[in-house]
Amino acid sequence: MLVAGCILCFFSCKKSGLKDPKELPLAEKEHREVLDSIFLYARQIYLWNDQLPSEKIFNAGKYGMGGMDVYRKEIADIAQFALNPQTGRSFEYNLLNPSSAKFSTIIKKSGSESGKISTQINLNDIGYDYGITFLALNQDEIYIEYIIPNSPAGLAGLKRGMKLEKLNGRRAETSTGFYDEMQKAFKNAALELSLSNPGLADPSQNYALRKTAYQAEPLNKAVVLNVKKRKIGYISYLKFTSPKGLNQSLDQVFRDFKEEGVEELIVDLRYNGGGDISSCEHFANLVAPFAANGKVMRKEKYNSLMQAGKASILSAQLLLNDDGIPAFYINGRPATLADGDYSLEGNTELFQKTAGLPQLQRVYFIVSNQTASASELLINCLRPYMNVKLVGVRTNENAAEPVKTFGKPIGFFSIRLKSYLLYLSLFQNLNALGEGDYFNGISVDMTVTDDVSVDFGDIKDPGIQTALTDMGYVSVGNAQRLSNTPPNLKRMDHSFLRREINPLTGPHDLIKSRIKMKRP
Secondary structure: OOEEEEOOOOOOHHHHOOOOHHHOOHHHHHHHHHHHHHHHHHHHHOOOHHHOOOHHHHOHHHOOOOOHHHHHHHHHHHHOOOEOOOOOOEOOOOOOOOOOOOOOEEEEOOOOOOOOOOOOEOOOOEEEEOOEEEEEEEOOEEEEEEEOOOOHHHHOOOOOOOEEEEEOOEEOOOOHHHHHHHHHHHHOOEEEEEEEOOOOOOOEEEEEEEOEEEEOOOEEEEEEEEEOOEEEEEEEEOOEOOOOOOOHHHHHHHHHHHHHOOOEEEEEOOOOOOEEHHHHHHHHHHHOOHHHOOOEEEEEEOOHHHHOOOOHHHHHEEEEOOOOOEOOEEOOEEOEHHHEOOOOOOOEEEOOOOOOOOOOOEEEEEEOOOOOOHHHHHHHHHOOOOEEEEEEEEOOOOOOOOOEOOOOOEEEOOEEEOOEEEEOOOEEEEOOOOOOOOOOOOEOOEEEEOOOOOOOOOOOOHHHHHHHHHHOOOOHHHHHHHOOOOOOOOOOOOHHHOOOOOOOOOOOOOEOOOOOEOOO
């Protein structure tokens, strides 16, 4: 994978109307350089750069000291200039946090600067946590929402639908005091859980977990459902991880599906917040019909300055390999991001079918408002070539709220600024029909209430039932009898309980790891 390395910060603090940089302490000088750099990069490479004011009018010097919060405030202010004509609001309007940008962000090079309890999956998909997410359904009922395969929780045999009875000996309850206890427990290197499972003879078991580094496996579950003599493949996929061999498990699933004679496919992306574009393309090639081979999968649309190859500021970003050294040289000098080809033609990807399911004519996706980025890209690029249907599962307590995916049709690559990685909205993904304006999310065809007490791939799962009913393989009456009454779903309001690959924070989604070079 190629990454960008900053050659130098050549932006003078005088540009922001400040005093001579020589008179500033080193820390403040570097802080001012980062502030200047964020806006100067945005002026050239931001997707909506033509809507930004001049450097003088914006005045990055108005921001004080403060580090990460100040940088993100500047990014949020930059994002306010680009208005979506369909809504009258910023393209990056963040409904959950209006004071921050929805897509663009900045992080430490380490990948995490937050002290919150959240899934610590870095840009190389290496986790260091327990790999477990909890969700409260009703009073004193707390269930495992999902487990990350290969994590300590996954290796211990924990799974979705298990009910939390005790944490470190304390009985589970939906109270502030217990939430605080959980927060402390998940910061520790080890913890003990007592969990019940209706499927076990002994309804309660104890588990001792210890934090450790692990390679996050994106394939959560794959099964073949036999319904009315029809074989339906089901795949739960948590994240589009960087390739590096991790696509092999997905390839094997499709080989197994083909041997089993699978004719229908359900892809569960309800918790998939995105990931690496190349992995998304690999998945799309497996699902798409063979008739799509050689046809347009997607296009990346950069701003006009980028398309014309005139974003000179990118010459400050070296192209580095995984070892941090120049990837290659051009005429004796290290290649930079300025040598990349950002034209629409140069960034049009075609389907390359080498495997798949010959009989597959349609696909069902189970999605939620957490389904984002590369997951939405997968859905969008398949629509011109096959029947794509979306089953939306409600993951909040507002049953009247229509389900839509997160809404992130843009992508980016990292810009290195001293000890930070800047992720600005750089390009919009379009499908073969030029469609890609789902900034407010993709609407679903059917909606159902999620039931976290049912494991992935279980026919009693409301999302699976709804898909099977629409296929015509399960009647509405039978579907209702297969499942209990949907619970009064209540998400805990403490973010540390949602230890997940989070589409709302972090730049892990829709990252471009391949930069195409200009032709000589």
